[in-house]
Amino acid sequence: MSTVTEALRCKAALFDRLQGQVAPGLPLAGLQVAYAWPGRTAERECVYGGGVRFTRASAGHDGSGELWLETATVGLYVRVAIPGAEVLDTDMRCTEIGGVIETLLADQPELTGGYTYVQMSGGTADYAADDDGPTSVLVYQVTCQYYLD
Numbered sequence: 316m317s318t319v320t321e322a323l324r325c326k327a328a329l330f331d332r333l334q335g336q337v338a339p340g341l342p343l344a345g346l347q348v349a350y351a352w353p354g355r356t357a358e359r360e361c362v363y364g365g366g367v368r369f370t371r372a373s374a375g376h377d378g379s380g381e382l383w384l385e386t387a388t389v390g391l392y393v394r395v396a397i398p399g400a401e402v403l404d405t406d407m408r409c410t411e412i413g414g415v416i417e418t419l420l421a422d423q424p425e426l427t428g429g430y431t432y433v434q435m436s437g438g439t440a441d442y443a444a445d446d447d448g449p450t451s452v453l454v455y456q457v458t459c460q461y462y463l464d
Contacts, residue, residue, distance in 0.1 A: 321430070322369040322387040325459050326350070328426040329389055330364050333416065342415050352392075359397065362412065365390025365454070374462060383463040388436060391416070391457045396450040402442050405451035409440065413453050426459065433458045 330350045336343040347358040352365075367389050374384040393416070395408045417435055424432040436458040442451040 320369055320387075321385060321428075321461055321463060322367045322389075324428055325387045325426070325430045325461060326364055326367050326389045328428045328430045329391070329432070329457060329459065332420075332423075332426055333362060336419060342419050343412075346412065357394065359395065360408070360412065361392075361394045362416070363392050363394070365392055371463070380464060384460060385463050386433075386458060386460050387430075389457045389459065391455040393453040393455070394450065395452075396448065398448040400448050402444060402449040402451065405442060405449045406440065406453075409451045409453035413455065416455070420457070428461075430459050430461045433460050 327350065330348065333343060334348045337346055337348055338344060343362070347353065347361045349361065349363040352363050353361065367387055369385055369387045371383045371385050374382040376382065393409045393412045395405045395412070397405050397408070420432040426432060436456045438453065438455040440451065440453045442449050444450070
């Protein structure tokens with residue numbers, strides 16, 4: 316069995332795909348997309364990566380050794396802050412952005428490096444509010460698969 320997981324390379328391929336869609340006229344035009352939380356440079360609308368979980372299962376033999384199917388589940392965060400807005404407004408904008416991402420990945424599931432988007436396997440949503448306004452976060456669990464040998 317390969318001793319090195321491909322889970323973090325898979326995460327990088329996922330975010331490369333999303334970053335490639337931020338130019339004018341593309342599905343994620345104008346959004347900040349980052350591999351990890353951008354900290355103080357976070358814009359009002361931001362998509363970024365979180366942690367990764369992975370599992371492995373035997374996928375048989377290819378004649379030269381055993382093949383392994385690895386499944387990576389990547390945290391994908393959609394964060395929206397709108398000064399002076401209501402929580403419903405930031406929640407709905409998160410939902411809109413998330414829908415664009417879901418469609419983009421479902422329509423083109425193949426990622427560079429031999430990784431394949433499988434599904435959004437779950438997620439959570441939450442918000443925080445201060446005197447400036449609300450910030451909503453929609454967290455997806457993005458599932459991808461690939462083979463190791």
